[in-house]
Amino acid sequence: MGFYDGMKADSVKGSSYDICAITGTPAILVVNCKGMSKSVIALIKGFADYDKKGLIKGVILNNISSMVADSLKKDIEDELNIPVIGMLPKLAESFLEKADTLDL
Numbered sequence: 001m002g003f004y005d006g007m008k009a010d011s012v013k014g015s016s017y018d019i020c021a022i023t024g025t026p027a028i029l030v031v032n033c034k035g036m037s038k039s040v041i042a043l044i045k046g047f048a049d050y051d052k053k054g055l056i057k058g059v060i061l062n063n064i065s066s067m068v069a070d071s072l073k074k075d076i077e078d079e080l081n082i083p084v085i086g087m088l089p090k091l092a093e094s095f096l097e098k099a100d101t102l103d104l
Helices: 016-023 039-050 068-078
Strands: 027-032 056-062 082-086
Touching: 016 027, 027 039, 039 056, 039 068, 056 068, 068 082
Parallel strands: 027 056, 056 082
Antiparallel strands: none
16 A cells, blocks of 8 residues: 555545654655656655645655666755655565465
């Protein structure tokens, strides 16, 4: 489920956004950047603009090369005033499987 997706399609009740609002916990948005560069800024801006309570306090760029992340970090922070607190590169050798498909 996404950050704003709650128990019903027409409500944020029970969503991560709702839990952050109730507990006063800041949110760190993890953004899948696969296949994007500048479009990531528009995506983050959309989440931030929809965040009426100002809960999003940082961003982690996921699935991105360090070269692209370095150039986007400055743009995101300058244009959106949201800190980029980290990046995770694509790791071809890493993957997750469902437990029932593992040979235990």
